[in-house]
Amino acid sequence: MTRHYSAVSLLKEGLNAQRGWRPAWRSPEPKPRYDAVIIGGGGQGLATAYYLAKSHGLRSVAVVERGWLGGGNTGRNTAAIRSNYFYPESTALYDLSLSLYERLGRELNYNIMLSQRGMMQIVSSPGEMEMAARMVNAMQVNGVQAELLDRAEVKRRVPIFNFGDDARYPVHGAIWQARAGIARHDAVAWGYARAADRLGVDIIQQCEVQAFLVEGGRCVGVTTSKGEIRAGRVGMAVAGNSGALAAKAGFRLPITSYTLQACVSEPVKPIFDTVLVSPMTGTYVSQSDKGEIVIGGGLDRVPSYGQRGNLPQLETVLSGLLEMFPVFRQLRLLRQWGGTVDVTPDSSPIFGESPLPGLFINGGWGTGGFKGIPAGGTVFAHILATGSHHEVSRPFDLSRFRSGYMIDEAAGAGIAH
Amino acid sequence: MQLFTCPFCGPRAETEFHFGGDAGNLRPGGDSETNVWTDYLYFRSNLRGRAREIWMHLACREVFVMERDTVTHEVHATEALAETAAGEHRP
Structure with missing residues (x-):
């Protein structure tokens, strides 16, 4: 009977025709x-x-x-x-x-696939840049490592972001937390x-x-x-x-319950290696290990226990995505879903x-x-x-x-x- | 896109409306206890199922009561505040 997960267990069970695995938890009365x-x-x-x-x-x-x-x-x-x-x-x-x-x-003893790829919060105006500096200072005072990135550094790290002259929310810099990331x-x-x-x-x-x-x-x-x-x-x-x-x-x-929805695209080749959010568009995005672009945003505006999103909010989130990443225009969505979140004042x-x-x-x-x-x-x-x-x-x-x-x-x- | 019916303007897209809280959450008198104010300001019925809520139609700026199911999103009725039971709301 194999309970511990390790390379040795994998090898052992491989030689044993995988017969020794036990359910990960019981289902007792x-x-x-x-x-x-x-x-x-x-x-x-x-x-x-x-x-x-x-x-x-x-x-x-x-x-x-x-x-x-x-x-x-x-x-x-x-x-x-x-x-942050x-x-x-x-x-x-x-x-x-x-x-x-x-x-x-x-x-x-369980692979949660933690990937500390860092999180970038885009800053879109000089005024916001001052608030971003305040935020970074506050985090550092509280003992959390954070950095303020300038526009050139954001461009170096996320070249596919919209740096064009016609960008609705131009990049002035970003707040960076290197220890942030995603997990399964x-x-x-x-x-x-x-x-x-x-x-x-x-x-x-x-x-x-x-x-x-x-x-x-x-x-x-x-x-x-x-x-x-x-x-x-x-x-x-x-x-x-x-x-x-x-x-x-x-x-x-x-507490008021609202729907928060999210969606993923079809899997594509690695193009984006961090977690990014723009408070201006309200959209946040990362790429899963499988290659899907994972997209989220703000709450639906209608209080709900329905566990499904509405279309107007999805449109807002996706317009934000395309404003930030024009290159994602060709992506096709694979799935969309909603969860019921408990929002406090x-x-x-x-x-x-x-x-x-x-x-x-x-x-x-x-x-x-x-x-x-x-x-x-x-x-x-x-x-x-x-x-x-x-x-x-x-x-x-x-x-x-x-x-x-x-x-x-x-x-x-x-x-x- | 869901349609909500404004009692004044008729059916309109949900994006034209703004949620305003539980119907019947009356503003307490100025000399009320802190607990009463706390309850009024922050605590919510947050009903799962059929609920009576205050909504504003942002286009005409009128507030009204909408009775709605918070699971199925079915709208049962909308009515102008003046038509609701006397004393349920203070505009």
Whole structure:
């Protein structure tokens, strides 16, 4: 029986007609009771379960997932990982995430295909260039390496960008984060699932949470399509469905669900070796290892749980792409899809105990949940294990909306929504 | 492209409309508690399924109520604010 993934295992199984491989995780029936139950089998939920078992020693943990693992936003994003944020609180969270990503493949014994190809944020006017310098300075003060590139350097690195005199948004420079990059998003979910399973976590798919069990004003478990599951603590990490689940628990959240769509072209030869975003067009783009041009942009303007994009926004995103890269005019689109993202008023996530005691939230990531998976899982596991905040998650408590201590990255880092 | 029906202008493209939040989210009085203000300013029903929402038609600048399914995107009804139940909205 082969469980460890390595070149030796490949050779051994090759000689053994591949008969020794085992499923990467079990599919157990739910037990009546766990120390912790996590709702949502996406990257955030699976990472939380993994760190609960690994860092906090919990041996009785379950993840319940309505659909299939990584079938929500974990499998629908454009796979970018970065930590180019403005506020120290955000940097602490997202840079923790990036640092964990840098050693995640080895830790999980799973190839997440992390490629730190750098991320370039195009700057299109002299005024913006000053704000870009402020941003780079802020990142450096917060301990994250960043550079301000001039036009010539951008042209050297991305010669196919539109440097013509007729460019609607001329290039004045760019913000560069060299450690940013992309990873295989499904692999992140699968890697965490496999590692969590090996530590004894029960991963229960096609198990929908229908209601919360409340006794004495505390959440003590969930009622699911596979029966009642009681738990010492319940955590929810359900991204775009946070609002719908909160309604079942009897409270509201500072979250509105929108569609974020993305698309990929047919595979083409390597032409573009970084991740690039232009705040002016709102379009961001990278090229996958397979050769597809991966394209994303801003939110659809209509709040939705539909998991499918609308055409006007796709047109906006693609016009932005063609404005930046006239050479992509010949590309043909292969696929287009949408995910439901949970957008908060300050574009920062929410962690902590919900208004229903015993039920804890990891949500409100909006468009940035994938890059935050390792850090989100780390701090949420700490919260579920101890019942109190991790030092990194404390500023992201739900109470910030009452106190007014927002972490406004829409204004700070210029997030597109 | 989806069509929404402005109660004043008729069916128009979705790009002409702007989402304005939950219908019935009344502005509290100036002397209200912080919790009431927090709830009004930031917390949302964010319903999955049938929802009553405030929308603005950017072309005529009128705000109105749209009843809509947030999963299927089916529009059930749109109505001018003056026609909704008294006290549901303060313009």
